[in-house]
Every structure is written in C-alpha cells, then in structure tokens.
Amino acid sequence: MWTESRTTPHARRRRPCLVGLAGAVLALLAGALPVSAAPGAVPQETAPRTLPALDDWTPGAGSYTYGDRTRLVADDAESRRVARTLVGDLRAAGHGTVPVTGGAARTGDIVIDVAPGRRQLGAEGYELRAGARLEITGAAETGAFYGTRTLLQMLAQGDAIPAGRTVDVPRYKERGVGVCACYVHISTAWLENLVREMSYRRLNQLLLEIKVKSDRHPEANTWGYYDKSEIRRIVALGAKYHVTIVPEINSPGHMDPWIENRPDLQLVDRDGKAQPSRLDVTKPEAFTYYKSLIDEYAEVFPSGWWHMGADEYMLGSDFAKYPHVLEYARAKYGADATPQDAFIDFVNRVQAYAASRGKRLRIWNDGLTGANTVPVAPGTTVEHWLDVDVKPSALIAQGHPVMNAAYSLYLVRGGFHTDTRKLYDQRWDPRSFEGEKLTSDRGITGAKISLWPDNGRGETENEVARATTPALDHIAQATWGAAHPDATYDAFTARAAATGTAPGVRDLTRVPIADGTYTFADRGGRTDARTVRIARTSDGYATLADDAGGACLETRSGKLTLNVPLQPGSAATWEKCDPKNTLQRWQIARAPGGYTLTNAITRMTLDTTVDGGLAQYPPDQETPTTWTLTQS
Missing domain, CATH: 3.30.379.10 (Chitobiase/beta-hexosaminidase domain 2-like)
Structure with a gap:
C-alpha cells in the first residue's frame, strides 16, 4: 500500500525442521x-x-x-x-x-x-x-x-x-478501502501494494475514485489519469487476490477532472457564471457524456458495481442560485417537486443505465437530505459517511443496503487521521455510524476506511502508508470478526505485528544510491552538469541540493489542484531548501544508463526541455529523461 512496512520479516531460507x-x-x-x-x-x-x-x-x-x-x-x-x-x-x-x-x-x-x-x-x-x-x-x-x-x-x-x-467465516460481506486517486496521481506500485496488503487481511473491496485516460474524450485528459493498461494490471492483481476493484467517477459534483474543458456541460448560475465542478443535470447531453464514461470504464473494470459518488453537489453553494434546476424538476415531476428531485432524477437515471450494463449502483449519503419527493431507486447501496437528516436506519428501512464509511475512519493527507486506538478501545464496529448507533447489523453490508488527498502535498505516499497500516488492521478485524479480540490496543497491535507484511509487497522507501555528493547530468546532454548533494528523506525519497548555492530542486509552477502543481510541462526550479516541503522530494529509480527522477507529489518525471530547461511531464507524454549521477 502507500505504506512503509510495519515490519520487514527477514527472508528465511528453507531449512530442515527437526523435532524431538x-x-x-x-x-x-x-x-x-x-x-x-x-x-x-x-x-x-x-x-x-x-x-x-x-x-x-x-x-x-x-x-x-x-x-x-x-x-x-x-x-x-x-x-x-x-x-x-x-x-x-x-x-x-x-x-x-x-x-x-x-x-x-x-x-x-x-x-x-x-x-x-x-x-x-x-x-x-x-x-x-x-x-x-x-x-x-x-x-x-x-x-x-x-x-x-x-x-x-x-x-x-x-x-x-x-x-x-x-x-x-466473516461477519460482513463488504470489507473495504476507499482511495481517491481522482485529482492527484497515486503510483501504481502503491496501489498494487495496497491490494496485496488488503488481501492478506481478508479485506475484499477496493473502491477507487480514479481517472482513466479517455480515448473517447481526449479533451478530458488532464493529469492525474491512468492509462488502460495500468488499470487492467491492477484489476488483474485484484482478481488474483480476491479483491474486487470498484470504480468511481464522482458526479454530478466534483466533475472538474472531467469537464473543466467542457463548459457546455457545466452548471451555470443565475448570473451566467459556469461551475467547472458541477455537471448540469438538466442537460440531456450531460447525461449522454456521463453514460459514455461508464461505457469506457466498463472496458477495463469488469466489476458488477458502479460508484457515481453523488456527494457534495451543492458544496459551497445552494440550489437557489440555479433556478432552471427547479424548473426542470417541476416540468418532470409536477408543481410540488424540489430542486433536489432533479438531483435524485440524475442518480436514478445513472442507476438504470448501470443496471442495463449489469452493474449495481453505489452512492454517498450526504445528498439524501430528505428534501426530495422522488425516491432513490430501490437497491442502490448507500455509503454513509456524514450525519444528515436521513439516518442509516431510515435508509435501511427504505430498502437500501448501507455501508459504514464513517468520517471517523478517514485518513486525509495533511489533515484528519482516524484514531484507531480510540476506536478499538471504544469497541467500534460497523453498527456505529456518524450520528446513529444501530443495535442490529441487519441491512449493513460492512465498512471501509477512506483515503483522501484534500491537501495533496500534505503528505507523501509513503507517509500516508505508514499512517494507513493501523487503520487497515482495525477495519479488517472489525468487519471480519469480533471487534475487540485482545484486552488492550497494544496487544492488538502486537498481534498485527506478529503476522508480518503481505508477501510480494515492494519496498517503496528504498533509495538506490547512497547519500553523498554527485555530478548530476542529463545523459542526452541537453543541460549543463552540476554538483548536487543527495540525501535520503525519512519517508524514503531523496532531496537534490545544489552544492554551490544550497538550493533544492522543486516543482512548484503551474495551476494548483488540491495544493499540487499538476500541469504537465511546468518548470522544475532550484528553490530554498525546506525539509518540510514535500515538493522537494524525488523518487530515484534505476533506468538503462542511469536513473529517472519522479516527483513524490506530482508523480511526474523530471525531464529536459528543448532549450535545456527542467520541466515535469507524465511518462506517457514525454519519454522520461535519463540522468547520470556520478559520485564525487
């Protein structure tokens, strides 16, 4: 997973075991x-x-x-x-x-x-x-x-x-992890580690809000995407290790990764201002566009699930600013309809289309406020994360399978981290929702932890990994068996440590060269060589400091998304060294004739430009530059 190993059991050579x-x-x-x-x-x-x-x-x-x-x-x-x-x-x-x-x-x-x-x-x-x-x-x-x-x-x-x-035998059928790889890019090696670690703990569902590079909509291919071969490899690993990969494209809110270059599909307020993150649910062409994304994802995700998100559509706004949404709802459902009905109508149309493709629908709960007259299609699974007026018990009574995705189980980059010690001591189990504790597990499918990059530069993948391990252990225990098998949390963590790390997990914290002073040069000869000091960071990356001026290599220019510069082609520059600045951390990997450098946060490689400058690019847009590092 993103994680530094909890323990690294030494590789034991097989030997005869003698017994008396x-x-x-x-x-x-x-x-x-x-x-x-x-x-x-x-x-x-x-x-x-x-x-x-x-x-x-x-x-x-x-x-x-x-x-x-x-x-x-x-x-x-x-x-x-x-x-x-x-x-x-x-x-x-x-x-x-x-x-x-x-x-x-x-x-x-x-x-x-x-x-x-x-x-x-x-x-x-x-x-x-x-x-x-x-x-x-x-x-x-x-x-x-x-x-x-x-x-x-x-x-x-x-x-x-x-x-x-x-x-x-497991107590709950859904035992999951949710990961937003939806704006920032998370390395495929990290995701593959996560699949192995989940399976080792008998977790069975990885819910990925993820952007697949589109053949049908090339205008949507802003960075953060994965090509289809990468997705197929992750899905195949999941199948081998009995982890179902459930894809999500959040809609109709949080759609900016897909429609920032499609103003014709964006919701426009009464003042004529377009909202790049909101899909206009009243437009037939918006629904057609979303259906085409479902179709394209079906090419690489065979799962029988489709997750449409459906959360925070009006985050920071309200329906009153979009009067045409109410007009649409009343035209379709009568004079008593509400703007919320237009939103539920979109959810139900997605549900019907997903069902026609052999897929069941999943949504988040916060959009189900009770302000609608149109019910959500029966059988839609609701992942409950936020305490709103419609409680889990009501959703279950309405016939919706409910998964516990409580905010208390979240890990947010640079923000809130679930407190597994507290949850363990409280004997938390999947009946404990935000705002309601149920006495029965009837209607509860299970629970999941959720990993979100709200501050994309707040932590590196390896730092998130270290924090995620205890949460994985806890959710695996609470969804499979008794929530409190050991008398103390320390005893529970000792149990987890004794079981070791999943076989095949790659050590993503390994730096292939020693700390020291190196001559740093582009093997192609486009840039001038310079002397740099390379030092391993505590989370398993490296910093490159200019030995002459003491400045560190960083990528910082371009438009920020979740506090991360994600524009391909934006410059990498030498800036004042700051050990807390994650944008100055680089993953060094061996390559024929030298090394490649990938930024720990943007996940783009350091490349040379035609004029001898330094810039970052996705590896499928520019052939990654090979760098020579010759120790002085």
Whole structure:
C-alpha cells in the first residue's frame, strides 16, 4: 500500500525442521485423531495469532511442521488456482518453492480443497485443520484462498503451527478501502501494494475514485489519469487476490477532472457564471457524456458495481442560485417537486443505465437530505459517511443496503487521521455510524476506511502508508470478526505485528544510491552538469541540493489542484531548501544508463526541455529523461 512496512520479516531460507521424537509422535497423533469443535470461543491466548483473529479455535495435541518435504495437494481446478497463488506467496515470503500435486496427502503436506457441499462456510469462510498435515477447506474458491492467508500469517511466526481446528467465516460481506486517486496521481506500485496488503487481511473491496485516460474524450485528459493498461494490471492483481476493484467517477459534483474543458456541460448560475465542478443535470447531453464514461470504464473494470459518488453537489453553494434546476424538476415531476428531485432524477437515471450494463449502483449519503419527493431507486447501496437528516436506519428501512464509511475512519493527507486506538478501545464496529448507533447489523453490508488527498502535498505516499497500516488492521478485524479480540490496543497491535507484511509487497522507501555528493547530468546532454548533494528523506525519497548555492530542486509552477502543481510541462526550479516541503522530494529509480527522477507529489518525471530547461511531464507524454549521477 502507500505504506512503509510495519515490519520487514527477514527472508528465511528453507531449512530442515527437526523435532524431538516425542513431538513427532504427538504431531502424528494430532493428524490421525479428529479435533472436535468446542462450544463457544476459546480465549485468544490459546489460538495462533492471526489478523483478523480466529474467534473459533479448538486446540489439538502437537503441531504441524512446514519443511522441505512439504507439498501442496489440490485436486480440482479451483483448488489448484489457490495452490498456485500460494506457491508464489510462499516463495516471496522466504519459504522456498513448494510443488503442487494431486492425490493422497502425506505427513507435512498442505491440502487445499474446495467443497461446494460445505454451504455453512459461505462464499468466503473456510475451515483450517492443523496436525500431521494442514488442511484448508472452503465451500468456494475465495474461502479456500482466505484460509491460505491465515496459513501465511502463521508461517510468518515460525515453521511449527500448533495443532488445532478453526471454522472462520466473516461477519460482513463488504470489507473495504476507499482511495481517491481522482485529482492527484497515486503510483501504481502503491496501489498494487495496497491490494496485496488488503488481501492478506481478508479485506475484499477496493473502491477507487480514479481517472482513466479517455480515448473517447481526449479533451478530458488532464493529469492525474491512468492509462488502460495500468488499470487492467491492477484489476488483474485484484482478481488474483480476491479483491474486487470498484470504480468511481464522482458526479454530478466534483466533475472538474472531467469537464473543466467542457463548459457546455457545466452548471451555470443565475448570473451566467459556469461551475467547472458541477455537471448540469438538466442537460440531456450531460447525461449522454456521463453514460459514455461508464461505457469506457466498463472496458477495463469488469466489476458488477458502479460508484457515481453523488456527494457534495451543492458544496459551497445552494440550489437557489440555479433556478432552471427547479424548473426542470417541476416540468418532470409536477408543481410540488424540489430542486433536489432533479438531483435524485440524475442518480436514478445513472442507476438504470448501470443496471442495463449489469452493474449495481453505489452512492454517498450526504445528498439524501430528505428534501426530495422522488425516491432513490430501490437497491442502490448507500455509503454513509456524514450525519444528515436521513439516518442509516431510515435508509435501511427504505430498502437500501448501507455501508459504514464513517468520517471517523478517514485518513486525509495533511489533515484528519482516524484514531484507531480510540476506536478499538471504544469497541467500534460497523453498527456505529456518524450520528446513529444501530443495535442490529441487519441491512449493513460492512465498512471501509477512506483515503483522501484534500491537501495533496500534505503528505507523501509513503507517509500516508505508514499512517494507513493501523487503520487497515482495525477495519479488517472489525468487519471480519469480533471487534475487540485482545484486552488492550497494544496487544492488538502486537498481534498485527506478529503476522508480518503481505508477501510480494515492494519496498517503496528504498533509495538506490547512497547519500553523498554527485555530478548530476542529463545523459542526452541537453543541460549543463552540476554538483548536487543527495540525501535520503525519512519517508524514503531523496532531496537534490545544489552544492554551490544550497538550493533544492522543486516543482512548484503551474495551476494548483488540491495544493499540487499538476500541469504537465511546468518548470522544475532550484528553490530554498525546506525539509518540510514535500515538493522537494524525488523518487530515484534505476533506468538503462542511469536513473529517472519522479516527483513524490506530482508523480511526474523530471525531464529536459528543448532549450535545456527542467520541466515535469507524465511518462506517457514525454519519454522520461535519463540522468547520470556520478559520485564525487
């Protein structure tokens, strides 16, 4: 994820695990004898440490030992897919390469089984039995896969796993993370790390407000976008790790990333002033435009969901400034209609179109103020983040599935960060909404944390990552199992630390060169070489300071979006060094013949211009300049 690793378990070379004769006998007995389920949960101190915690663990005698003779036994296609993914993850975690086979299992093997008849396990639950061999059974492929995540967490703590049995089924079907990659650009490596870390904790839904570079509307391709090949790669990783990627284009508010160059679609107030962030819901061509975006996103997002946002349409304004919206509503719904009805009408038209494309609609709750006479289409999922007049209980009573996206779960760059210690001590769970605490989980789909770049330069990706890890741990626990498995928050964080980091996560804080003085030059010879001092920052980037004048390389010119200069081609200049200025931090990456430099905030590369200047560009607009860094 964006995060610096919570822990970095050393890569362990596989080695023979020797046990005493008595231990071996006990392990064999444990595998031979059935482990019966105990009535009620066993105290957590007797269960292996996993995250989420195992609410149901029946201990057995002895242990299962992972060793050089271990095989993965899988007989059907679904089980073999799970096994093949596990092979890669075991290797990435330092556990060596394990063969996949079929047929009879032997001592030390890991057996993966998808048994549709085990309906009580549901789509995501699994049974794990550890003894002379270790067996993972799911009624569906996803359940068996989640069992392998638990296994990996156990192996992160040693090759010997205590004998026992668990049946582990999630309490909520939606366990998510929301990320706004909607104005600023977040590196694909960070997003891929996030998918792996989510899956490791059995979180299953990544909701991405994201801008895909458009073939149909090139005028909308202002920076912050992702090309379709990048999206396909993220979606494929999500499918492999059982994380559904749900796309969002926020509308009809917050539409400026898409319509800032389309004044014909912008809402205009009574004084004739256009609003670049607001789509005019009364215009047929505005709806046609939004439908075309849904169609284009469907090319790369196979998810059965469409998120249209629908929040903050009148943020900083009010419907009274747009009298034609009320006229539209009354013309369509009668004299008693309100301007809010025009807004709900747009939501419902999007819902109907999404349904025609085989997708279910999701929206935020704050636009549902009760000032409408037209109801929201039944079945629309509402993500509740803000306390307004229409409470979660009312939304559920109206037939809307409701996800808890409480503001208390937010992490805002340079702003509010969720207090997981406080939430844990309060025993927060998905029934605790902003403004209302429900006594039943009926109608609640689950919960998610939300990451927003309101101050885009307030923190770097790696800084956000460090802050996000505890929130990921907490939301995973609260949506899968008991909200308070350990007596103290410190004990809970110790549990999380023991499970380690997801296999395959890339260390995005690594700087490939040592601190020191270097000759800095464009390999193409367009710019003059200069002497710079390179120093690693605490969050894993680097600063480049001019050794002669003490100024630092920074990108600051151009139009600001969320406090970030996001215009391609804007200059990079040498400015007074400020260790708190994130725009002076650069990601250095190896490239053939040298290095590339990417700004930590704008995510554009440092390039040379035809006149020998320095500028930032998206890597798909200009071939990134290769820089030589020769240590003095």
